[in-house]
């Protein structure tokens with residue numbers, strides 16, 4: 353799954369010049385992940401658990417650790433063992449509410465995991481049985497939230513009702529476990545008050561259960577900038593969380609956790625695709641929704657910042673809107689954008705697409721045989737949403 357690094361370059365155009373890639377090129381900016389992590393750890397008044405699913409590349413994991421990340425939110429036994437193989441000392445939290453028995457057993461016995469999420473009584477039974485009735489568990493009950501206004505609604509799949517959560521908390525405490533409550537407001541949630549409302553729901557559950565919480569986990573969902581989304585700064589989300597926590601009936605010893613994914617890594621990776629055929633304002637490129645551009649597809653329509661890297665010298669034209677088609681034979685393999693690029697885009701040119709460090713490369717499939725990609729490290733600043741910088745590459 354992980355590709356070897358081809359090399360480190362001063363910039364994306366320099367990497368393109370060196371390789372003239374005809375397959376997708378993933379460009380890692382580990383220093384950016386380090387800086388984002390350091391900022392988040394600095395601003396958030398609790399433990400920051402990185403949601404590994406968002407980008408499990410070991411280079412990125414190490415970059416986040418360099419920025420101060422010591423906790424990892426894993427959802428599968430493979431994520432647990434990956435994190436353990438990279439960080440022998442890290443605290444790993446197994447936050448998928450539905451786990452295989454073998455996964456619970458292995459996580460507890462072999463990887464030192466003590467924190468487990470759950471949202472049903474059956475899962476509590478499984479966890480207790482597979483850990484041999486361990487007395488050192490921290491069991492975090494995931495609360496269901498109503499449908500919010502995040503870009504990706506996560507309300508439909510997991511979570512206990514308030515009444516079920518009350519019972520689960522009491523049962524877990526009766527078993528001698530530490531307990532917590534968690535929720536996820538939805539991914540790319542631009543409304544800070546969503547956390548405040550969720551914390552009020554969590555507080556109502558904790559009061560009804562009459563159980564002192566050891567952990568309150570405010571989940572992920574912290575947004576980043578895309579060309580059509582300019583969320584408020586992280587500080588406003590933290591302020592809303594502080595207000596929500598202050599109103600809760602919690603003790604001094606209650607820990608505060610969060611589980612950001614996107615916010616830590618989106619800026620740290622971009623993708624270079626090559627234009628294989630231009631047809632009017634449609635560009636047929638060598639990567640698509642079965643590759644790194646899944647979220648740009650018909651379901652979510654994410655827009656990304658991009659820049660043109662020209663294969664030949666020519667007169668530059670002003671920006672115009674393009675849509676992209678991916679390489680597979682599926683009609684759904686289409687990214688509507690619009691992607692803003694200079695009007696002179698031509699076959700053989702490359703397009704760097706930014707903000708793809710989150711839910712980009714990790715979603716690649718081998719459908720239709722298009723699973724190849726190369727990986728490089730680059731040192732130039734990331735394309736920032738809303739800013740258009742255009743580079744020219746003259747063929748040798």
Ligand SMILES: *Cc1c(COP(=O)(O)O)cnc(C)c1O
Pocket residue numbers: 403405406425447536538539540571572573574611612613614615710
């Ligand atoms: C995906 C996920 C996250 C990370 O969400 P982002 O929106 O990327 O911050 C955190 N916690 C859980 C339980 C998740 O499923």
